[in-house]
Amino acid sequence: MKNIVLFISLSTTILLAQFSYPAQDFLGGGIGYSPMYIKLDSIPGSSFLTGLGLEPKNFKDPFVIHGGEGFAHVTGRWRIGGYAGVGGTTISTIPDIVVFQDNNGNDTLDIGEPSKNYTKYFNPTIEAKFTFSLGAASVEYVMPLLQDLEISAGALMGLGRAGIALDQQSGNPRWADVFSNVYGTMDSTGTLFYGVDSTEYADPSILPGTVPGLLRDVSATFFNFQPYLAVKWQFLERLGLRISVGFNKGTITAGSWVLNGRTKISDSPTSAIQGASFRTMLYIGL
Numbered sequence: 001m002k003n004i005v006l007f008i009s010l011s012t013t014i015l016l017a018q019f020s021y022p023a024q025d026f027l028g029g030g031i032g033y034s035p036m037y038i039k040l041d042s043i044p045g046s047s048f049l050t051g052l053g054l055e056p057k058n059f060k061d062p063f064v065i066h067g068g069e070g071f072a073h074v075t076g077r078w079r080i081g082g083y084a085g086v087g088g089t090t091i092s093t094i095p096d097i098v099v100f101q102d103n104n105g106n107d108t109l110d111i112g113e114p115s116k117n118y119t120k121y122f123n124p125t126i127e128a129k130f131t132f133s134l135g136a137a138s139v140e141y142v143m144p145l146l147q148d149l150e151i152s153a154g155a156l157m158g159l160g161r162a163g164i165a166l167d168q169q170s171g172n173p174r175w176a177d178v179f180s181n182v183y184g185t186m187d188s189t190g191t192l193f194y195g196v197d198s199t200e201y202a203d204p205s206i207l208p209g210t211v212p213g214l215l216r217d218v219s220a221t222f223f224n225f226q227p228y229l230a231v232k233w234q235f236l237e238r239l240g241l242r243i244s245v246g247f248n249k250g251t252i253t254a255g256s257w258v259l260n261g262r263t264k265i266s267d268s269p270t271s272a273i274q275g276a277s278f279r280t281m282l283y284i285g286l
Contacts, residue, residue, distance in 0.1 A: 029072030029081075030240060030285025036065040036085060036134075037278045038248050043130050044271035045164050045218075052126050052166075053095050059130060060089040062278075069242075069281050071138065081138040083156055092127035127167040132273065134160045134224060148234040153227075160224035160250045162273055165217045218265065220257045224250040226277055244279040 039062045046056035067085015074080050097118035100109045109115055140154020185193045196204045228246025235241065250273035257268035 028285060029070065030242075030283035031070040032068070032281050032283030032285075034067055034069035034083065034085070034242075034279055034281035036067060036083075036087075037062040038065070038132075038275050039063075039277075040275040041272065043164075044162065044252070044273075049091075049128050052128075053093050054091050054126060054128055055093075056091070058091045062275075063087060063089060063130075063132065065132060065134060067134070069138075069279070069283075071140075071283075073142075077142045079138075079140050079142055079152065079154070081140075082136065083138060083158075084135045086131065086133035088129055088131040090127060090129040092125060094125050097124075125167075125169045127169075129163075129165045129167075131163045131165070132160065134158065136160075136224060136226070140230065148240075150232050152230045152232065154230070155228065156224070156226040156246075158224055159221060160273060161219060161221045162250075162252065162271070163217060163219035165215065167215050217260050218257050218268075219261065220252045220268075220271070222250050222252045222256065222273070224248065224273070228277070228279070230279075238284055240283050240285070242279075242281040242283060244277075244281075246277045246279075247274070248277045249274045 043056055043059055049056050065085040065087035067083055069081065069083045071079050071081030098109070098115050099118050100113050100115035102108075103113055104110065134156075136156040136158025138154055138156050140152040142150055142152045144150045187193065226246050226248045228244045230242055230244040232242045233240055252271040252273065254270045255264065255266050255268055257265045257271075259265055
């Protein structure tokens with residue numbers, strides 16, 4: 001009977017010790033690489049990108065922000081920290097071109113107007129890049145489970161910046177034409193044949209073709225809020241793993257978008273940067 005009582009007492013002591021919060025963790029902190037994955041509900045301007053022949057569904061999903069995170073205990077079971085990171089994803093297309101004789105000037109191919117497929121060397125490339133950067137502070141409440149395992153509830157609060165860059169180049173080659181000569185035709189003897197019109201024949205200038213293009217960039221800064229639940233496991237004395245699950249909520253108010261960093265777009269709509277979020281963090285610290 002004494003052995004049973006002793007066993008129960010010892011087991012209870014060990015169990016309570018496992019659920020007690022260690023003092024060194026209570027005063028500790030950590031820092032490390034922390035990628036954030038967001039399942040965005042939508043990307044601003046997607047409907048307009050579709051009109052350019054782009055497919056918004058080809059943006060990376062989930063969207064990934066590569067960043068760093070740090071945390072430190074302050075008082076009681078409260079912890080503060082910070083997060084900073086940036087991510088981007090790109091889609092592009094090279095459309096086929098039909099050239100037509102626009103007799104009535106309405107920019108539409110009408111019945112009876114001559115048309116043909118464009119088969120020359122270069123086709124235009126249309127590319128869109130969406131970026132999202134985030135800088136935020138965090139506040140959370142810690143609930144210990146075991147000596148080296150805890151859960152916490154908190155929120156990231158800070159500033160986000162979203163941007164959409166639209167690059168339209170009319171001189172990007174298709175892959176099959178990358179290694180073609182940009183000056184003319186090369187024969188088997190190594191002689192380059194460079195064609196000019198009659199006005200240039202007497203004094204030709206040997207130049208490659210120009211590559212015109214157009215780049216537009218729209219961006220906006222907004223308040224970003226991300227509540228979350230986190231699990232932290234200290235599996236070594238100075239090394240641990242932290243996993244967070246939450247929901248990102250950022251709202252860009254109407255008229256807040258800016259063109260090329262200078263000109264405000266007054267009729268720009270309200271946009272949401274929101275979706276379920278997931279963060280992992282391999283940290284160094286206590």
